[in-house]
Amino acid sequence: MRPTPCVQHGGALRSLLSLVALLAAMLGGAVFWWANQPLSLRTNEVELAIEPGTTPREIARGWVQAGIDAPPWTLYEWFRWSGQSRNIKAGSYLLEPGATPRSLLRMMVQGDEHLATVRLIEGWSYRKFRDALSQADGLKQITTQMTDAQLMAELGSPGLAPEGQFFPDTYSYAKGSTDLAVLQRAHRAMLKHVNEAWAARSPSSPLRSPQDLLVLASIIEKETGKESDRPMVAAVFCNRLRIGMPLQTDPTVIYGLGDRFDGNLKRIHLQTDTPFNTYTRAGLPPTPIAMPGKASLLAAIHPAESKALYFVARGDGSSAFSESLAEHNRAVNQFQRNPQKQP
Structure with missing residues (x-):
């Protein structure tokens, strides 16, 4: 008995569907295999900056131009086939040897940017x-x-x-x-x-504003060679501000000289008036003279409890502090004029 045409057509359709399913499975397997294979790179590192609004096709082309050795259409079709192409984030990315199409796409979707510092x-x-x-x-x-x-x-x-x-x-x-x-x-x-530092200031602080704090902290930053000396340096300047005594600090004079300073601070410089000359003008200079760090900010707002009005460099990065001019002059003689007699 011969099969009816309907039965013949049904069998052919099932065979065709089976073939399509087999081909689809083979294609899916091939894509899976390819997506997990290391990409070929023309250089050791490949960088690409993706601007907002860049299309997946342009991104694929950009990676190839940057150094991926592959036809652009393969990357583009992979982005589309994954269903993640619309989730790629703008940013700066770095690709290193061993990266696969899968890891490349994951990096862009997660926004794992390459950061410089x-x-x-x-x-x-x-x-x-x-x-x-x-x-x-x-x-x-x-x-x-x-x-x-x-x-x-x-x-x-x-x-x-x-x-x-x-x-x-x-x-x-x-x-x-x-x-x-x-x-x-x-x-x-x-x-x-x-x-934050200003909010924690002492009521006895001679500073009148957060900008005063910043100015004083910048001076402390430039005057301190040893971390542990910061609160004492701050105490000297705060004590002077309280009694109206000029700060007499060289870094402010140097800042005021600008390009005229050649590395050699002279007596004439200390006598030449500028808004930053704390020998000729009392109080704080009009602006900071540098970028202070957190330690100097905290020292300016929490100076040591001391009556010191003077300090001089010992020559080892630390300073000697004095409450009287006579004591200070002795320290200057010991550490500056006769450094060979230092203990």
Whole structure:
């Protein structure tokens, strides 16, 4: 008995469906195998910055142009086939040997960015800070044409001079980030530390504002060679402020000289009046003279309990403190004029 046409067609359809299923399984297996194989890279490291709004096709092409040795369409189809192409996040990414298509996609979907760092050091001036930012790897420079006033207004602190307004720390950023973004973080960090210190001040503090605190902390930062001396250095300056005695600190004079300072501070410099000359003017200078760290901020607001009015460098990084001018002169003779007689 011959099979009916319906039965013949049904069998052929089942065979076709089986073949399609088999091919699909083989294709899926091939894709799974390929997705877990290390990608071929033309260099040891491949970096790509993905801007917001970049399409998956453009991302695939960008990776190939950056150093992945593969046809762009294979990466693009993998992104689409995974169902994760719309979840890829903008950012800066680094691909190293051993990375697979699967790990590449996971990195972009999770936003595991490759971060660079720039370190800002306690005691640096604002200009040195800007020099470091200008040389930071992969940091977009968008503030170079701004004046100081324009920058501080952009940061939400109009009217402030930029000196001392940025907290020294190590800042991580994704390559392609802007210098303005780092400046914003550093400025917010300094405001936070200053406000926290100010809130914990003693009622007896001679400082009148958070900016006074920042100015004094910057002087302490430049005057202290040994960490443990900070509270005593702070005590000397606070004691002088209370009685109206000039601070007479060399770093402020040097700052006021600017480019005129050649590394040799002379008597004429101490006698030449500038807004920063604390030998010719009483009180604090008009702005900070450097970026103080947290230790100097805390010392300025919590000075040691001491009546000292003078200090002189011992020559080993530490200082000798004195309550009277006669005692101070003896210390100067011992540690400065006759250093060979130091104990």
